[in-house]
Amino acid sequence: MGMHQYIKSLSDLENIHRCPGKFKYEEHSVAAHSFKVTQIAQFLGTVEEQAGNDINWRSLYEKALNHDYTELFIGDIKTPVKYASPTLRDQLAEVEESMTAQFIETEIPEEFQLVYSERLKEGKDDTLEGKILSVADKVDLLYESFGEIQKGNPEVLFTQIFEESLNTILEFKEMDSVRYFMTHILPELLSEEFTNQEELHEISNRILEEHEVEQTFVI
């Protein structure tokens, strides 16, 4: 009952595809998503550090790398289910916690249980690192949905995901890394060529206005 099962399970994350039930031009596994979120968090952390904020790098990498591991035993519960009622949400969080605890007890050798308890905990807390993870997770989702929109996916879901991701990112608009994202990265993304460019511009402008962020790009 040692770490062999854990190492083997990493490959199972290559077999979970994100956003099942919709046609996509490009599939993304939870393993690849975790890699990209950690890369994005690494970049956002760099921006924060250059802006003079202290980053606990160990914590940042750890949070980003492990943030979706528990999908292995929890599965992919659709957002509307999760948020159907506060009671249900609390209960699901409780079940996730107790299943994680049980997984650690049965699958992780005793001497590493404490460390992995920490690693598999919900990482999106109020620390700077927790907030960077929240943003990085949504930046990757925004890129995933943008990839579909740009390739011409007629499914409106991907425009909704784009919107919802941008909205969540802007909840953290006070952060230096989010400001950098809005000023330097989003305009580049929106200036790529694609058929429905105008629609995405309008959506982005509207969301920026709602968050009282000044528009940093022009059509």
Next chain:
Amino acid sequence: MGMHQYIKSLSDLENIHRCPGKFKYEEHSVAAHSFKVTQIAQFLGTVEEQAGNDINWRSLYEKALNHDYTELFIGDIKTPVKYASPTLRDQLAEVEESMTAQFIETEIPEEFQLVYSERLKEGKDDTLEGKILSVADKVDLLYESFGEIQKGNPEVLFTQIFEESLNTILEFKEMDSVRYFMTHILPELLSEEFTNQEELHEISNRILEEHEVEQTFVI
């Protein structure tokens, strides 16, 4: 807001793959699974009818065909999560019901809402047709897991699914169609050539004994 969205959504069921998170030689979509379960239910119904039982064919086909449609808006909640506590299970069932109700109200034209309320309801009730659906669903799962075992999938999960499916089928051992399955179909399946034939024989024998069903095949 008419039936166009419903017809289009059928194709989304081709994009949900069963049993995510494990390597499989062969993927099965929820659409293909629904087809196979309806075919198997059609056969089990035939056995029941020849044994002199009345079958409401309309109900049987309807139950089988539609039994997994709600996965589209509920998602795939892992069994251990679902059964973590009786309260949680009840709450999830409630959410499923209310989401189904809401889906029907917003996506199905009024004149068909009653019919589709019936069609998207949990079909595994105590009627003969409901029981046939319960069995057919597990027969397909048993074949899915057998397909992996026969191709040499080293993942023990598939042996567990085989066991669990057989167990559930045998809970209905008083049914004529289940007796036919045990006597005529399972032995044929187990006599196929494959590396770990002996192990599956032993598992099957043990489960049969536990259910006090006489063994109908020899190694």
Next chain:
Amino acid sequence: MGMHQYIKSLSDLENIHRCPGKFKYEEHSVAAHSFKVTQIAQFLGTVEEQAGNDINWRSLYEKALNHDYTELFIGDIKTPVKYASPTLRDQLAEVEESMTAQFIETEIPEEFQLVYSERLKEGKDDTLEGKILSVADKVDLLYESFGEIQKGNPEVLFTQIFEESLNTILEFKEMDSVRYFMTHILPELLSEEFTNQEELHEISNRILEEHEVEQTFVI
């Protein structure tokens, strides 16, 4: 030589892809197609019933569910080959019949042979259920081709399939379910956003005029 082979063969229908030889964004198996046709037939039957027509539901489900099973042993003979000459067409129909008969004799247990002879027969006859199957089969084909057109497939074949499907559906324009389809579903489909929307509108209008059906939508 019991039903094990039949149940196993259902999975082979997951391995036959429709319309080979052309690039498609989305593949559809014969198993998934059969599921969707049965769902569409279920809906068309509902419309007919609400219009006061008697539906033999058992027959309708049976016809739809099994209508492509024989592709397993016949294969996919291209339409131009099938219709090259009346003699060839008759001979191919004869071969299909005799191969089906032989399959039933060797693979289906005696007590079920009569039932499966009926099930694997050509279902598109002149009964209301047979006509619903004809329409449902083409509605799914129309949606398959629409899915490709909407995603930007440059292959003209899909526009031809869209046309040909609509044409066949309109041969049944006296049916209540077809009228419902033309009035309520086709307009919704055509109002979806996609690049070549205008072209599909024109095609649809032209076909409607040819069948002397009043246009029910505007650009």
Next chain:
Amino acid sequence: MGMHQYIKSLSDLENIHRCPGKFKYEEHSVAAHSFKVTQIAQFLGTVEEQAGNDINWRSLYEKALNHDYTELFIGDIKTPVKYASPTLRDQLAEVEESMTAQFIETEIPEEFQLVYSERLKEGKDDTLEGKILSVADKVDLLYESFGEIQKGNPEVLFTQIFEESLNTILEFKEMDSVRYFMTHILPELLSEEFTNQEELHEISNRILEEHEVEQTFVI
């Protein structure tokens, strides 16, 4: 109406998969098969030449490269259908010929029609090059089936294909290249490690005996 459509159609051959309707570990397109058959024919031609036989290389390459092109407009008619009756077989051959003629007339520029009439003709005639094509086509099929058997495919069809291929190859046992294949290549293939090695040895031995060819390998 020039060669653009022809060049584009070559890519359609990448979208036809061989042997539909059966689970395979590895898919093979008609394009890849054509490449491999031409490579194998090139090798068999080399053996024949070294044995002192004259090879018309232009004809050999041409026959092998183009031998399955007509599948694009004929489709994949299952062997049992094709051979159901001599009349049907003749009629199908006739249709294939007339469809090929029509394809050439409408798709190939006039100045190249004669050349392509020759290229798209059935190549498996009684010339040495025609016989090499017959053998090469079956050698690739034998390797395709061997690939599945070696990977543990439980489907008996692949053993049957292996047998049937070997049988056809041995119909040409007087050819120097076939003798080389039996003496130098088949033994190497059979000495590869795989679970059901013994079964394939027995099958091969039996077929060799039936063709009165001396066994060239030992278990």
Next chain:
Amino acid sequence: MGMHQYIKSLSDLENIHRCPGKFKYEEHSVAAHSFKVTQIAQFLGTVEEQAGNDINWRSLYEKALNHDYTELFIGDIKTPVKYASPTLRDQLAEVEESMTAQFIETEIPEEFQLVYSERLKEGKDDTLEGKILSVADKVDLLYESFGEIQKGNPEVLFTQIFEESLNTILEFKEMDSVRYFMTHILPELLSEEFTNQEELHEISNRILEEHEVEQTFVI
């Protein structure tokens, strides 16, 4: 150590996908590419022959069929790496030669080593057949990139590949087959319908002008 390994290795060419690292709507294997290049070379050779030039058909087919076989043991070295410095380029060519020599010595039976030395040599020499191969290789690449552009791939790389292929083809503008391609095939390709048609027209015109070739098509 006979030809069994060589025949088996042909299937490995089905497992190398061209242009890794970029999203593509359609994947192309080296095996399928080799088939298409040989087909295109066959056509270009026909044009040359009709223009009165002598074609060594054996050499032409041989060069085209085998031109990418060595990718199996060399791998896919990115063009910028290959051309980073003249020394590196020479050294890589040397390594390729010595690895090919070693492969032939260890994997090909002695009596065929001379023939296969010839076949696995760089085929793009100054003979007419070598030049046809150079052109055919780029025509297929141009069609591969056109396929992506036409389907709406937003990645600029494919426009660059289109340009670069056309440029290389025009380096051979004195050849009759290249003139045929420019006059009869490219205009047909560019007149296909697709979103960014204008851009490709402009690119093509510019390249034609740079090579002082008269434009043969109008928008």
Next chain:
Amino acid sequence: MGMHQYIKSLSDLENIHRCPGKFKYEEHSVAAHSFKVTQIAQFLGTVEEQAGNDINWRSLYEKALNHDYTELFIGDIKTPVKYASPTLRDQLAEVEESMTAQFIETEIPEEFQLVYSERLKEGKDDTLEGKILSVADKVDLLYESFGEIQKGNPEVLFTQIFEESLNTILEFKEMDSVRYFMTHILPELLSEEFTNQEELHEISNRILEEHEVEQTFVI
């Protein structure tokens, strides 16, 4: 010319598949590999830390996460090519360095160039973190090859990769984390059920002996 291209390029790493040219039951992208190597490095670092060694976590995560990013512009040069001669190896390393430098200059905003120079440098140096990366990279490769062996892949290459990986890991046998791997993880892996278990045991034993490491498991 900001970080948008960098973030977008992360998705290109999902489109590079490892070990092209061989049939595999399971494909692994460079993105997923990078995720798994970082996870394994995280674990090995934990072992080292518990053994009393100081870990620079920031450096460890950074090295592991970014170690294969440059494959995007260098490509996958086969090992035998890379090691064909010391001169070639040096030259390739030089080209890699200068291409990385150029990539950073053109694609990374100035204020982050220094940080990314560090991140995209070869990470396998003589620091403890560099050595952990060397081991983690090979542990994932060993698991990838084991996955194929366990599923019955007949290709000997995977046994060779297993051997070669184990050999490289044992070059670091003085490390506490490697000792843990040999004592606690390898035995668990080898005790999994699979057909050629004995062969892998023998290989592992032989390699352990060659490295004068005591065997920690029994058959």
